[in-house]
Amino acid sequence: MKTDDRRTDDRRRRNVIFIFAIASSAVYLSWRIFFTIPWHEGIFSAAAGVLLVLAELVTALGSAELMVSRMREKDCFIPFPDDADPEDFPDVDVFIATHNEPADLLYKTVNACTFLEYPDPAKVHIYVCDDGGREEVREMAEHLGACCIGMTQNDHAKSGNYNHALSVTGSPLVATFDADMIPRRNFLMRTVPYFLIPDVRMGLLQTPQSFYNQDLFQFNLYAEKGIPNEQDFFSREINLLRNATNTAAYTGSNTVILRSALEEIGGFPYGTVTEDFETSLRLQKAGYITYAAPEVLAAGLSATTVGSMVGQRIRWARGVIQSIQNTNAVFTRKLSLPARLSYLNAWLYWWSFLCRMIFILAPVLFALWDIRLVECGFAELLIFWLPAYLMSRLAMEHLSTNIRSARWSQIIDTILAPYLVLPVAMESFGIHKKTFRVTDKKKRRERTATFRYLIPHGILIGLTLAAIIRFVRGKYGMALVYSSVILFWLGYNLMGLVYAVFFMAGRESRRISDRIGAREKAEIRFGGLCADAMTEDVSEEGIALRISEGDDMSDMPGKGDRFEITVRTEHYRADLYALCVYAGNGRIAAVVEPADETGRRSWLQIIHDREHSLPRELDPWMTVYDEISQNILARRKKR
Numbered sequence: 001m002k003t004d005d006r007r008t009d010d011r012r013r014r015n016v017i018f019i020f021a022i023a024s025s026a027v028y029l030s031w032r033i034f035f036t037i038p039w040h041e042g043i044f045s046a047a048a049g050v051l052l053v054l055a056e057l058v059t060a061l062g063s064a065e066l067m068v069s070r071m072r073e074k075d076c077f078i079p080f081p082d083d084a085d086p087e088d089f090p091d092v093d094v095f096i097a098t099h100n101e102p103a104d105l106l107y108k109t110v111n112a113c114t115f116l117e118y119p120d121p122a123k124v125h126i127y128v129c130d131d132g133g134r135e136e137v138r139e140m141a142e143h144l145g146a147c148c149i150g151m152t153q154n155d156h157a158k159s160g161n162y163n164h165a166l167s168v169t170g171s172p173l174v175a176t177f178d179a180d181m182i183p184r185r186n187f188l189m190r191t192v193p194y195f196l197i198p199d200v201r202m203g204l205l206q207t208p209q210s211f212y213n214q215d216l217f218q219f220n221l222y223a224e225k226g227i228p229n230e231q232d233f234f235s236r237e238i239n240l241l242r243n244a245t246n247t248a249a250y251t252g253s254n255t256v257i258l259r260s261a262l263e264e265i266g267g268f269p270y271g272t273v274t275e276d277f278e279t280s281l282r283l284q285k286a287g288y289i290t291y292a293a294p295e296v297l298a299a300g301l302s303a304t305t306v307g308s309m310v311g312q313r314i315r316w317a318r319g320v321i322q323s324i325q326n327t328n329a330v331f332t333r334k335l336s337l338p339a340r341l342s343y344l345n346a347w348l349y350w351w352s353f354l355c356r357m358i359f360i361l362a363p364v365l366f367a368l369w370d371i372r373l374v375e376c377g378f379a380e381l382l383i384f385w386l387p388a389y390l391m392s393r394l395a396m397e398h399l400s401t402n403i404r405s406a407r408w409s410q411i412i413d414t415i416l417a418p419y420l421v422l423p424v425a426m427e428s429f430g431i432h433k434k435t436f437r438v439t440d441k442k443k444r445r446e447r448t449a450t451f452r453y454l455i456p457h458g459i460l461i462g463l464t465l466a467a468i469i470r471f472v473r474g475k476y477g478m479a480l481v482y483s484s485v486i487l488f489w490l491g492y493n494l495m496g497l498v499y500a501v502f503f504m505a506g507r508e509s510r511r512i513s514d515r516i517g518a519r520e521k522a523e524i525r526f527g528g529l530c531a532d533a534m535t536e537d538v539s540e541e542g543i544a545l546r547i548s549e550g551d552d553m554s555d556m557p558g559k560g561d562r563f564e565i566t567v568r569t570e571h572y573r574a575d576l577y578a579l580c581v582y583a584g585n586g587r588i589a590a591v592v593e594p595a596d597e598t599g600r601r602s603w604l605q606i607i608h609d610r611e612h613s614l615p616r617e618l619d620p621w622m623t624v625y626d627e628i629s630q631n632i633l634a635r636r637k638k639r
Helices: 003-035 043-071 103-113 135-143 157-167 192-196 216-220 232-245 259-264 275-285 306-327 337-349 352-369 378-399 406-428 451-472 478-482 484-505 597-608 624-638
Strands: 092-098 124-130 147-150 173-178 202-206 255-258 289-292 521-526 529-538 542-547 562-568 573-584 587-594
Touching: 003 043, 003 378, 043 232, 043 337, 043 352, 043 378, 092 103, 092 157, 103 124, 103 135, 103 173, 103 597, 124 135, 124 157, 135 147, 157 259, 157 275, 173 259, 192 202, 192 255, 202 275, 216 306, 216 484, 232 289, 232 337, 255 259, 259 275, 275 289, 275 306, 306 337, 306 406, 306 451, 352 406, 352 451, 352 484, 378 406, 378 484, 406 451, 406 484, 451 484, 478 484, 484 624, 521 542, 529 562, 542 562, 542 573, 562 587, 573 597, 587 597
Parallel strands: 092 124, 092 173, 124 147, 202 289
Antiparallel strands: 173 255, 202 255, 521 529, 521 562, 529 542, 542 587, 562 573, 573 587
16 A cells, blocks of 8 residues: 555544544533533532533543644645745844843854854844843854844833834844744744745744753653653644644744734734734734744753743743733634634633643542532443543544653643642633743752642642542442442542652752763864764763774773864864763763864854754653653662
């Protein structure tokens, strides 16, 4: 069978699964709504029962929208225009936004922007937009050949910073980068051509948010080899699917925007803490396409502490809700009905954390305090609930390209839920927060969390364990069979809570610079001898090398020896001074320092101008047992 025919058959099979999943879910929810709410059990039981049904409805609607978008997959992609004429490439203003980030973090981003390829490099204008007006930032930018647009006062955060930059620049296209986001050299060559497609009203092109350091889910759960970055699911799955309804979101960085489109909507909007999300929404209302491209072309730093990550998610939640309300996105006639439904789902997504809390507490109320939330028998559960549950799990396997599973969605939601429920409710009911702190991404040698983050999940574990013990007491035989659904529910929740405790317990960070896997040619010079080598991993402070077979390790540097290294790639060369910290088995590890400023700039590009080595998909062989035992063993070893 031909590859195209096989893909067509796979899509048809997947779509059939989605249709059956949606249909079985509809049947189940109809039964739940009309036949199972305990209206005669008292006000509390009835209210709790209604909340549980609403939580299930919100979850089902979100899944159904993603399935429908996946079935419309052919509408999600615009082919890359390979035939774009280089002479048609317009001038581009590159904006790098900074508030209070340190100059050494900015240096890497500005340096990378100076290496951007373009048919006419003179058409690329790099601006560091510093709303702090810092002299050291201006000096650094000018030293690297960029301009600095400083502000002494800014009342509108990032929007005010960018709008000020727009007022003093004039290129037809604007590329935006956060202070920590380092673009690859081909960023503009892989994005600008989309704006040259005839008869396509492209207003904004968003490339995925990618990260070169382990995010907290990878780091705290010792899963850096087993799971992708948590944000990959949105950037590389959800946002791409939203192309089908023209609701792809601007995520603030790694983006190219049409200046005239920005001017038409009045610039970057005020009155929201997620100006990026609202910018894309306003562009869509103005009739422009906002397109999420699949190719990763830049990478930055994930939040490095639990506190900063929780603050970041609260800001996103409040901002998305603010922006949907500001633009009347769910009800406006300037958007299509599918687009409005997509924004309804975006608003409901932030309520999914309350849904997760309801799912955790609902079986506890029944098993621990005999509060009935559902009126039904065991046979009815097998008839209505079990098929819907099994079909939804099967559909989830086909929904994502192995970036996220239903189990990992539940784990992540469980980890975040206690901290997001109150901010989401407050924002939804008009209690706004207009200010926020920029996410702290500075790498430090410290623990990523403190004990207080364990408290809500510890309480939930105690309640769940107490519910399990009470519910199984005195039961045996068929009584346990009839209790199996509640016990399964409690056990499933307990699993997510155990992961949450591991996550919130944190982990000590010992590295300032992240190691990145890289195989590049290198030359070692020591004692008048030269040897060829291949890099294994690189960082701003160190390198690991594999010596070519046949070279005698006795002639190579030993621990404590100083030597020199030259690393060459297709585009860069860096000369490094090195201090050996390990030598053996054909391998050398060393602390390195670039020989000069030119070498430093090239070395940073060798490290960052590449596809980074962290996982892009889940490890299919890792089970719950593997992951939990791995955490326990790793923590015991650390102690």
